[in-house]
Amino acid sequence: MTKSATFWWAGGLTLHERLPRPSQQVSGTANALERLERWRRAHEELAPDWFERRLAAAGLDEKLLTGLLAEAPDALAKRVARPGWADFVDSALTGASDRRKAFGDDWIGALATGLRPLVEIAEAAVAGTANPDVTAGFVHCLGRCLARLAARTLVLELNRARARGQLTGRTPAERFAEFARRPDLDALFAEYPVLARLLAQACQQAVAAHLELLERLDSDRDAIVETLLDGRDPGPLAKIESTGGDAHQHGRSVALVTFSDGRTVVYKPRPLDLHAHFNDMLDWLNGRVPDLGLRKVALLCGDGYGWQEFVSAAPCDEVTGLSRFYRRQGALLALLYAVDGSDMHYENLIAAGDQPVLVDVETLFHPTMQVDTATGHDPAAQELVRSVFRTALLPQVMLGENGSFDVSGLGGDQGVFPTDGVGWDGAGTDSMRLVRRPVAMRGGRNRPRLGEQEAEPRDYQAALLTGFQAGYDAIVEHRAEFVPLLRTCATAELRFVARPTQLYTTLLDESTHPDVLRDALDRDSVFDLLWTDSLDDPMRRRLVPHEIADLWAGDVPMFTCRVGSRDVFSATGVRLPNLLAESGLAAAEAKIADMGEVDRHNQEWLIRASFATRPRPVDHRGTDVLPGSVATIVPDPQRLLAAACGIADELVGRAVPGPDRTNWLGLELVDDKQWTVLPMGAGLANGYPGLALFLAQLAKLTGAPRYGDLARRAIQPIPRLLDALGDDLALALAVGSGGFHGLGGICYALARLHRLLGDDAEVLGWLTTAVRLATALETEAGDEPADVANGLAGGLAAMLAVHAETGLSTAGTLAIRYADRLATGRHATTDQVGFARGPAGAGWALLRLATAIGSDRHEAVGATYLAADGDPAARLDDHGWCAGVPGAVLARMGRADEGLARCVDALAGHPPLRDLSLCHGELGAIEALTVLGHAGDERAAAAVGRRAGLVLGSLDQYGARCGTPNEVPTPGLLSGLAGIGYGLLRLGFADQVPSVLLLDVSHHR
Incomplete structure (x- = not known):
């Protein structure tokens, strides 16, 4: 210079x-x-x-x-x-x-x-x-x-x-x-x-990588022509293009090499030995599943690199080709599950007619990493990461401010990326500036087409399941010969993905800000996010220096390991001995040994559940009815109790036990927008407290200790959760006070469980801590929704219940504080209607408090909220508790309302709803009739008996249909099996089982 x-x-x-x-x-x-x-x-x-x-x-x-x-x-x-x-x-x-x-x-x-x-x-x-x-x-x-x-x-x-x-x-x-x-x-x-x-x-780096590619091409040209180009000379090199993939190992990335005749091969600057072994696995599976014929990718393996045929996307010739495609994809899924394949997202799959072709399999035999949360080790989370879900071939939906996007091998839809990306306003002018805005997604080449019309995976779930079952059964039946085939992979190299690639690319992008380009120490501080993410993780902590070195090289950090080894290698070849708990080969062998009927059933549930998460509009309304007639079964209490026990036993079978707790996998509606497969969280609505409440209530009625013991194991994470929330005010405020999705619901569940589990002093201690935390948060909270599910009204109703059940004076005081905040009117409800998220629930909660303490002021405000909910008789087509007629009836009980009679008639005479859930299914609709019947309404009481018989008939004919897409079973309370079981107990023993939808306790029958 x-x-x-x-x-x-x-x-x-x-x-x-x-x-x-x-x-x-x-x-x-x-x-x-x-x-x-x-x-x-x-x-x-x-x-x-x-x-x-x-x-x-x-x-x-x-x-x-x-x-x-x-x-x-x-x-x-x-x-x-x-x-x-x-x-x-x-x-x-x-x-x-x-x-x-x-x-x-x-x-x-x-x-x-x-x-x-x-x-x-x-x-x-x-x-x-x-x-x-x-x-x-x-x-x-x-x-x-x-x-x-x-x-x-x-x-x-x-x-x-x-x-x-x-x-x-x-x-x-x-x-x-x-x-x-x-x-x-x-x-x-x-x-x-x-x-x-x-x-x-x-x-x-670009020079070195380019010269290396040209040298390898010159050396391998004859073999490339013979192996990948049908022996026909393609003419001179015409073009080298980057595929836009991530750079690793000093700027090396996958490239497309095109010759003068237009034909292309793919250059990969990493070993392809593992893909060659995968081709052997495809041959093996093709020989054992009739009419499978999975296509392999032609390869030429070099020393540390390789060449691969270019697979072009193409439409199917006929409609039956779509079914063949998904049957093959199901068999691929079974194979990938058996060998712990991961990262098979939409960019790694090509739909070549009726053939799903995986063009990148560098993450077969991928080590399963320990999953820890704020509440410690979660066995359900660990189960998820070793399941078919980990392959990324099944729907996996990312959520953000711009909506959702399915990144899986089944997804790759056109649309908008969920989170904003970097863009430029005024580009090419002197006022050019960086902005954050939505990023359009072109979609992938992974979905089969008939002409130009892409298939919707939901329509071919049955075909995929058929292929999965065939592939799974072939591996189980012939595992004695399949496992030795896997052992030949022991020295092959695979990529070890320690963190999400998006984290690395975000760090690379954000670290080009001019503020951190004046002194490299400032840029180092950006990369220190990796240290904060690893301080309590000894394994990842050993990776951080190598990750930072890769980021400084402009690369997405990369680690590799051998299929049969526990050692990990950095991008520069540094060996990190025994970093892994077990080798990928040992893990795959253990999994294959455990594969069988029970495991296949579990994986098939995950397939159905993941299909239910494909993006679609979410409808909370209870409008769909059963497709045919239902036989009535006499609903005597013992039959109802037996049916509830059957559901509880299914939940016992679905449980994932761990050393000190038990949890479940389920479908959860995130932000009321998108269904997602998740381990159960701590919300009353769809988390383990609601499930534990059902099991404990059943234990109380039957005297069967196994249900009560499982309920105790389910709630073991709660004290650690409360500690974590107490240490993180922002997180605790985000959880909120809601009665079904917030701290209010947790407190309600603990109050009920304290009694049901025999006046358990430990549970009472947790409850006291939870109420104390909710009280501390109330002084910090800003604007919070008014509704029952997520906001102040739910906290109010829950604290009234806690006070009534346990006598905790702090809960009663907090209930009044919640009510006073609601009474200001500053905490506006959402634009929704109904009990769960609309003004009806807020009015009901205020009226309940007004009755308890004799407050005319709170009664007047409660009436205002009810009026804001509109006339429920105007939405008689919605029979869901959350937003429809049943919730409106419950909110207005005991008040003069000319429209309520029409609502009761509609509930009594409506055909049985398609699902049985409490939220927007049949048992939620019956709950309104049950409460009215106990209050002396003879029409409602007569309707309860009639509809209870239909519920038993529906269970017998259709099973326990949940309030989820395609009625996929899920364990939770509002939408799932626990709620169906609890609703059955309400029908048989309403004098002993309080209404959970009203956050009631035994004193408020």
Whole structure:
């Protein structure tokens, strides 16, 4: 660089490169101390004590780090060797030509033009190694890559120049173009040495990777023609294109290599031995499942790299091809499950006619990692990560502010990515600025088509299940010969995915902000998110230094391991011995040994459950009726009790036991928008407290200790959960006070369980802690919804129940505080109607409190809320408790309302609903009649007996249909089996079983 800043590059050195410490201790300046504190605060909300622990893990302390932050560039440069990237930059700027070839007509191409001096050095390094068109393509791609890396900084400098009046041109576009053509790179790199490092590094890596590819192509060309191109010479090399995949191991990535006749092969800069073994597995499975014929991918394996046939997407020739496709995909799923395959998302699958073709299988035999949550080890979470769900071949939906997107091998729909991405307003003008906005998704090539119409996977669930069953049964029947085939994979290399790739790509993107490109230590602080994420995870903590080194290399971090080994290797080949608890091969052998009828049943449930999560509109209304007639079974109490026991025994069978707790997998409606397969959480509505409540109530009625014991094991995480919420105010406020999805529901469940489990003192202690936490949060809470499910009304009703059941005075006091906040009217309800999420529930809760304490003021406000809910007689078609007629009737009980008679008649005479759930199914509708009957309404009482007989008939004919898509069984209270069981107990023993939908206790029968 032609400037006085001889040591301009020193600021580009990383924390690791600046160690060991300076020979003379540098005292901290005010600026250094300020940066130290900013570094400490960067991730403090994730782990309050993270900074000291992070420093200790790296052998650092605050004094040393402060000294490094304060060290002057010239002093640093004198004790550290000059890096090669600095020489590259100086050479580029010294030897820059006046050529200004464009890299495209858009703003990226314009910015790339100004970075031409760096590209020229790279171009010279590859000159003459391939035909001019290939070299020109390399130069074009590299220039645009550099422009994207530098975009944030260049746009900042553009705006600074505009503010200073330093731009020339008549229009915003002309001023942008002039700036882009002639950036002062000397000054730019002096201020942003980290940017100079990143750009030089990208050039050096691109050259090395390009030359390596060309050398391998030259060496392997004859074998490629023979193995992948049918022995027909394709002509000279015409083009090399990146697939847009992630870069690993110093900028290497998958590329498409196209020849002059138009044919293409895929180059992969990693070993393909594992894929070759996968082809052997496909041959094996094809030989044991009739008419399967799964297609293999042709390969040519090299030493540490390989070539692969290019698989083109194509439509099916006939409609039956769609069924064949999904049957084959089901068999693939069985095979991937058996060998612990993962990451088979939509970009790794090609729909080639009626053939689902996996083009990337680098994560077969993937180690299963320990899953820990804020409440400790969750056996259901661990079960999920070792199930068919882990393959990512089944629907897996991402959620965000822009909706949902199914990333699985079955998904890949066109649409919008769930979270905003980086974009530019005013692109190509002098007012250009970075914005966050929705990102369009083009969709994948993974879905079969008939013509141009893509198939909807939901329509082919049966075909996929048929294929899964055939593949699964073949593996089980012939496992004695299948396992030896797997053992031949022992030395093959697989990719070990330690964290989500999206985390890495986000870190790479956010660390190009100009604020962290002036000094590499500031960029290091961004990467320290990995430390905070690993402090309590010894295994991942060993990976962090290697992850940060990869990120500094511009790569998505990558680790590998051998199928038969517990060792893990970094991208640079550093061995991390015995990092894994067991090898992928040992885990697969153990899984295959356990495969059988019970396991297949469990996996088939997960398949059906995951299909239920395919994005679709969510309907909370209870409008669908059973498709045919139902025989009535006399609903005597013992029959109802026996039916409830049958459901409880199914829940016992579905339970996933762990060392100190038991949990379940279920379907949960997240944010009332999207069904998701999850381990049960702590909400009353669909979590383990609601399920435990049903089991404990059943134990009380039957005297069977196994139900009560399981209820106790289910709620064991609650004290750890309360501790976690007490330590994280923001999380606790997000949980809220709601009666079904918040702390109110947890308190209600604990109050009931305290009694049902024999006045359990331990449970009472947890309840006292929970009420104390809710009280503390009430003083901190801001705007909170008014409704029963998520908000203040639910907290109010729950605290009234806790006080009535246990006599806890703090609960009664908190109930009044909730009511006073509701009475202000500032906590508006949502735009929904009904009991659960509308104003009817808020009015009901206030009226309940008004009756309890004799408050005219709260009664008046409660009546206002009821009026705001509208006339329930105007929505007689909705028979769901949550938003329809039953909830409206329950909210208005005991009040003069001319429309209630019509509502009762509608409930009594309506055909049986399609599902039996409490939320928006038949048992929720009957609950309103049950409560009215106990209050003296003879029409309602007569209807309860009639409809209870229909419920038993429906159970006998159709099973326990849940309030989920396709009525997939799920264990929860409002939508699932626990609620159906509880509803049966209400029908048979209403005088002993309080209404859970009214958050009632035994004193409020």
